[in-house]
Amino acid sequence: MIVTNNDYIPFVWSDAMSTGVEVIDTQHQNLLNMVNDAYSSLTETTSPVTFQRITKELLSYAIYHFQTEESLMKEYGYVEERPDEAELHIKEHRDFSAKVVAVRKTLNSGGHQEIIPILEFLKNWITTHTQDVDLKLGKFIQEKESR
Numbered sequence: 001m002i003v004t005n006n007d008y009i010p011f012v013w014s015d016a017m018s019t020g021v022e023v024i025d026t027q028h029q030n031l032l033n034m035v036n037d038a039y040s041s042l043t044e045t046t047s048p049v050t051f052q053r054i055t056k057e058l059l060s061y062a063i064y065h066f067q068t069e070e071s072l073m074k075e076y077g078y079v080e081e082r083p084d085e086a087e088l089h090i091k092e093h094r095d096f097s098a099k100v101v102a103v104r105k106t107l108n109s110g111g112h113q114e115i116i117p118i119l120e121f122l123k124n125w126i127t128t129h130t131q132d133v134d135l136k137l138g139k140f141i142q143e144k145e146s147r
């Protein structure tokens with residue numbers, strides 16, 4: 001299979017993705033850039049080592065970002081006041097990390113063509129996640145802040 005990046009449309013940050021919480025927004029932008037980089041690095045000549053490095057960085061950054069959001073949830077009483085929302089939100093974080101781990105396993109086993117659908121998943125995940133559960137969290141934090 002020939003992998004080209006011609007049909008990849010990079011993520012562009014939009015105001016619709018803004019949670020209104022600066023630290024979250026900045027980290028989301030970084031995360032988007034990292035997935036863009038992962039995509040653009042995926043060519044026929046990319047060595048598995050290079051791609052492993054990129055996905056390792058993506059995974060560590062994602063985990064760091066989820067920790068930031070999850071400590072904000074605790075700090076602002078989100079977990080106590082909106083337990084169902086918080087539970088679903090945290091579950092989505094775990095799901096994302098599991099997919100990145102899957103990318104890395106696929107790379108180790110050399111299944112090149114299986115990487116694209118997983119990257120597509122990550123791209124769609126970030127778009128949906130930031131505009132749904134992260135917006136809810138952002139709104140909650142902003143309400144607490146304004147009191």
Ligand SMILES: [Fe+2]
Binds near residue numbers: 089
């Ligand atoms: Fe989140």
